[in-house]
Amino acid sequence: MLPTDVMPPRVRLAHIPTPLQPMERLSRKTGVPIYFKRDDFTGSELSGNKIRKLEFLMADALAKGAETVLTCGGAQSNHCRATALAAVKAGLDSLLLLRTENPEHPPAADGNILLDALAGSALVWITPDQYRRRDEFFEREALRLQAAGRAPYIVPEGGSTALGAWGYALAIEELVADLKRLDGGAVLPTTVICAAGSGGTIAGLALGVRMSGAPLRVVGVNVCDDRDYFITIIDGICREFDHTWPMEVPAGIPDYEIVDGYVGRGYALSRPEELAAIRDLVRLEGVVLDPVYTGKAYFGMLAELAKDKECFGERIVFVHTGGLFGLFPIAEQFAGLT
Numbered sequence: 143m144l145p146t147d148v149m150p151p152r153v154r155l156a157h158i159p160t161p162l163q164p165m166e167r168l169s170r171k172t173g174v175p176i177y178f179k180r181d182d183f184t185g186s187e188l189s190g191n192k193i194r195k196l197e198f199l200m201a202d203a204l205a206k207g208a209e210t211v212l213t214c215g216g217a218q219s220n221h222c223r224a225t226a227l228a229a230v231k232a233g234l235d236s237l238l239l240l241r242t243e244n245p246e247h248p249p250a251a252d253g254n255i256l257l258d259a260l261a262g263s264a265l266v267w268i269t270p271d272q273y274r275r276r277d278e279f280f281e282r283e284a285l286r287l288q289a290a291g292r293a294p295y296i297v298p299e300g301g302s303t304a305l306g307a308w309g310y311a312l313a314i315e316e317l318v319a320d321l322k323r324l325d326g327g328a329v330l331p332t333t334v335i336c337a338a339g340s341g342g343t344i345a346g347l348a349l350g351v352r353m354s355g356a357p358l359r360v361v362g363v364n365v366c367d368d369r370d371y372f373i374t375i376i377d378g379i380c381r382e383f384d385h386t387w388p389m390e391v392p393a394g395i396p397d398y399e400i401v402d403g404y405v406g407r408g409y410a411l412s413r414p415e416e417l418a419a420i421r422d423l424v425r426l427e428g429v430v431l432d433p434v435y436t437g438k439a440y441f442g443m444l445a446e447l448a449k450d451k452e453c454f455g456e457r458i459v460f461v462h463t464g465g466l467f468g469l470f471p472i473a474e475q476f477a478g479l480t
């Protein structure tokens with residue numbers, strides 16, 4: 143059990159526990175038992191990993207008397223969409239800093255952007271260069287809101303903070319219960335694989351494994367940047383976590399691994415082979431991944447297994463972290479593949 147006595151306040155937003163499903167045909171094909179933890183089932187409009195983090199971040203926003211939640215991401219950010227909808231559920235407004243090449247001509251209101259707009263979120267389009275300086279924009283918007291008498295609350299990129307990491311630390315408790323049921327008691331060694339985009343999910347998983355002591359190996363496939371970048375981010379989140387909630391558990395950075403080499407053409411850019419892997423899984427298991435995160439992580443997992451069937455040990459749990467809405471805006475890229 144995680145130390146719930148130190149757990150920060152939480153609002154219930156996610157439909158959890160999510161199912162742990164065996165992928166029987168995929169397992170036969172790869173020669174390794176593979177299960178999917180269906181975190182795309184955490185909600186319908188709130189589908190995906192972000193909502194587990196937002197349970198803690200929104201509770202903090204409410205406790206601090208916030209009226210408008212600000213966050214940021216790429217144009218098709220799942221995190222921004224989830225934040226916009228979670229804000230509605232909490233009775234708050236939202237403002238999103240969204241990255242696009244030309245803010246004068248923002249992308250069409252498709253996929254996540256459509257949902258952001260439907261949620262009534264204020265969309266502020268900024269260039270990639272401005273996005274790198276997003277703290278200035280957060281400050282500018284926060285000051286503007288304060289001047290208008292609205293209390294702002296900033297959720298950093300991806301909700302990937304020590305507070306947000308509680309969501310995935312708790313998800314490990316859920317997964318351990320799933321595996322105990324599956325294994326009839328003690329948990330057998332298992333490798334848990336997820337996509338790493340802003341690092342909060344894998345940081346939470348690693349912290350949860352450290353707290354639970356379960357024989358789980360945590361592996362992230364980065365979908366942008368590189369291994370060193372993620373180690374800096376993830377270790378930073380873990381250090382802040384330990385500093386904020388010191389516990390009677392072995393301290394120090396928890397174990398996790400980053401499998402680099404599958405960024406491909408770059409963040410949110412797909413290669414035909416990645417899209418083909420997404421299509422093939424739909425046809426094999428009836429499960430739909432997204433092109434930006436889970437599709438790339440899944441492609442990376444399969445590529446590593448093709449090199450060495452035993453590289454992830456005896457059993458894999460792939461965390462399906464959602465992202466379905468990001469598939470529709472790239473529909474035409476599937477045209478040549480279907």
Ligand SMILES: Cc1ncc(COP(=O)(O)O)c(C=O)c1O
Pocket residue numbers: 190191219220221300302337338339340341342343344432435436463464465466
């Ligand atoms: C669908 C999906 N999967 C995975 C991730 C990566 O999670 P994290 O940002 O916590 O590394 C994201 C992040 O935006 C996401 O939207």
